[in-house]
Amino acid sequence: MSMSFAKALAPLSQRIPRVVREHEVLRVTSWMPGDDPSAIARRAVAEVLKWAQRRAGGQLPAEAWDGRSFEFFSGGRNSSAVRLQAGTSDIWAIRADDPDKTVPERVWTTEVVLGLLPGEPAKFGARLLVSTPEVNLPIEPHTPGFVQQVAAKCRLMAGSQAILSTASEFIDGDDPEALIDHLLDPGRVLPTFVLTLPDVASADTPLIDPKSLARAVLGLAHVVVAHPATSWQLTERFGRRLSVFGGAARVYLPGFDDGADPYRHRLILMGELASAEGLARAMRWLRDTAAQESVRRTRLGSDVLTFAAIRSAALELYQTSLREGAASESKQLSAAQAQIIALQSQIEALRSEQDYYVTEYQKERERAEVAEAQAQASAYRIQTISDQLKSVGGNPDQGIVLPTQWSDLDDWCDRQFAGRLVLTPRARRGVRKPEFEAVQTAAYCLLWLATNGRDQRINGGGSLSNIPVMNGIQNAPCGADTYEFDWNGRRFSADWHIKNGGNVRDPVRCLRIYYCFDEQTQQIVVSDLPAHRRTGAT
Structure with missing residues (x-):
């Protein structure tokens, strides 16, 4: 009789330790403006140490307040800091652990890095992590309190915006x-x-x-x-x-x-x-x-430095100084062992980040697949209902009112042509404030594309080449003006366009609607409008 692994191991499950994983909760990356970056960085270090002192469960050593490396152990509320000075660069980092007050085996870890690089403002970064055996992590993220202290005392900037x-x-x-x-x-x-x-x-x-x-x-x-x-x-x-x-x-x-x-x-x-x-x-x-x-949106090693990476670099510099100073083998061995431990922590941090991105990729892929399936099912449903209505003499598009302003056009398309015609982001930008004045003419052409043009694509019924859409406007292949574009993660060719007659180049009077037909979703995909595109042919 066969038995599953789970049943076979059930008697031992109580003896097997639960796997504890480290999860990264959030990252803060910023810079601090000011004429004296060194003084600003020292002020920020002091604010972080005040916060660490309140959580330490004891008095931090004097080295902490002097801005030097230190280690402090206090019943799980451990704190370690590293000062790395190389040439004109100066980096200070701290890692503080704090066991959760209500959930057993859950430990919060905070890492803070402050950096001074030549000719640049002081950099400030923080990471909040949690180690826990819990499979699901029911937490509500909140920025650590010291970030508010630093923002109030030193000012923080993210990109070009103040925090x-x-x-x-x-x-x-x-x-x-x-x-x-x-x-x-x-x-x-x-x-x-x-x-x-x-x-x-x-x-x-x-x-x-x-x-x-x-x-x-x-x-x-x-x-x-x-x-x-x-x-x-x-x-x-x-x-x-x-x-x-x-x-x-x-x-x-x-x-x-x-x-x-x-x-x-x-x-x-x-x-x-x-x-x-x-x-x-x-x-x-x-x-x-x-x-x-x-x-x-941030990357370890570039946007954010980990405490393990900084400690590893500091230990490497220390080990080099021991070799150059002919230190004893025991001292060099001790430094090498410490560096190995730091490298292992660094590898674990990178592995954790890799696992996070793999998990996020799988989630996004599943969401995309579900969304695409739902979109196709909705389009099929819309087409089925439209066909049924037409079979009994109805017209699903009867009574459509054309918009009178360009600002209403994209919303109008979304409401009226869902599952039949879609505007790409470039097309939506094109209808914001175009020079072409006849908005209702463009709207009628889109209506024609979503109805007659699309129906002929699906059901056949003659060539679409150079056929009239309305007086003075026709549907035609792009020819040499064909171009490729990306939409919804796929590559398409805009090989058709609706255009008004004559060699018109005046943007006030020239109309062009570039599009293609997507066989997969059975939609007209409008790539650009209403202006004439500049291409190699023109």
């Missing part, structure tokens, strides 16, 4: 472009959480508490409160699909622009915040997002 411990408010009368400039800033490296006020006359604060959220994600994300006038400016600038208003909240990730995918910059609707449970769930998700993005 603030309070939410920024954009109210009536403020520069309406300030928030837009912030979101579009290419130097913004942190997510921005925009909270808005409910559409109630008495509402003066968002549903999500901006103060507690700003403290929790300090150094991980920016928190902004947008009052109604600012929300309106966002809608005017980016359209409803990329805006946020009426008590909702939105996450604007770094790299956001006019053509961004709205689903990447998640919107939390007011309805999701209507209950205490919904508010708690949203707050937890925002904190998780900030922490996960901080790990996902």
